[in-house]
Amino acid sequence: MKKIIIANWKMNKTFDEAQRWIEYINPKITTELLNNTQIILCPPAIMLDFIDGLLLDDELAEIEKLKGDVEQIEQKELEKLIKNLRKINLGAQDCSSAEKGAFTGEISAGMIKDSGSEYVILGHSERRQLRNETDEIVSQKITLAVKANLTPILCIGESKALRESGEFKNFLKSQLNKSIPEDLKVSKLILAYEPIWSIGTGIVPTCAQIIDTLEFIKTELSNNSNIAEFKILYGGSVTAENSSEILKTKNVDGLLVGGASLESEGFLQIIKS
Ligand code: PGA
Numbered sequence: 001m002k003k004i005i006i007a008n009w010k011m012n013k014t015f016d017e018a019q020r021w022i023e024y025i026n027p028k029i030t031t032e033l034l035n036n037t038q039i040i041l042c043p044p045a046i047m048l049d050f051i052d053g054l055l056l057d058d059e060l061a062e063i064e065k066l067k068g069d070v071e072q073i074e075q076k077e078l079e080k081l082i083k084n085l086r087k088i089n090l091g092a093q094d095c096s097s098a099e100k101g102a103f104t105g106e107i108s109a110g111m112i113k114d115s116g117s118e119y120v121i122l123g124h125s126e127r128r129q130l131r132n133e134t135d136e137i138v139s140q141k142i143t144l145a146v147k148a149n150l151t152p153i154l155c156i157g158e159s160k161a162l163r164e165s166g167e168f169k170n171f172l173k174s175q176l177n178k179s180i181p182e183d184l185k186v187s188k189l190i191l192a193y194e195p196i197w198s199i200g201t202g203i204v205p206t207c208a209q210i211i212d213t214l215e216f217i218k219t220e221l222s223n224n225s226n227i228a229e230f231k232i233l234y235g236g237s238v239t240a241e242n243s244s245e246i247l248k249t250k251n252v253d254g255l256l257v258g259g260a261s262l263e264s265e266g267f268l269q270i271i272k273s
Helices: 015-028 031-036 045-067 075-085 109-114 125-130 135-147 160-165 168-179 207-222 243-248 264-272
Strands: 003-008 037-042 088-092 119-122 151-156 189-193 230-235 254-257
Touching: 003 119, 003 189, 003 230, 003 264, 015 045, 015 088, 015 264, 031 037, 037 119, 045 075, 045 088, 109 135, 119 135, 135 151, 135 168, 151 168, 160 168, 168 207, 189 207, 207 230, 207 243, 243 254, 254 264
Parallel strands: 003 037, 003 254, 037 088, 088 119, 119 151, 151 189, 189 230, 230 254
Antiparallel strands: none
């Protein structure tokens, strides 16, 4: 089973820095690596189209090497070749809870799809805490993401106080139930368990805590007959030093990496682990 590694850049990087990151990592991703790993990059939304273009340049150069003049290849065939050569999939870090209209500053799920992205992170704890996003808002966003043919990367996770009170499973269950729309058919969902006490703190739950919590989430998601397929990721203070051990932990289908995804060599080490 392929592990999914997601880079969440948050609000970091200039266009130049983004280009250098892509130019460093993309040529180093081998077919062998892609047999075991799926890589998803979530940069700031304004960079999605630009990064899609950088990846496309690499793919077209590769196709030219393999098949000769790209201009002579039929459009459908060309699109298929490009898709097969794509090593890094793209995702946004959020989308609007409205489909379109007078919402100054917002970006719709449809626009994200249009920019060459296939994924969108929703309900990240920073948005829940700093932008007062409720489960109901997250649920509206999931509906629109699915409608736009994007795969939602839904984030859930408890605070330190909830973990210590022992009430965290009830909280996670309620986040799941309220964030995932009741009557929506979801063909593919990526669920990222990100305990708030671990994000950016350097504190990582023990293997036993990860196994137990992910098992609980797995059971809850399995009980939802509207979700055809799901993967469960761990996120919070993942580094090149601890990634291999976390990936080996039972129930972990992949990682959502924040801070440690910014530096290209470090992130490459995480992919390789
Ligand atoms: P971190 O962030 O890896 O910097 O802890 C993870 C996240 O917020 O997705």
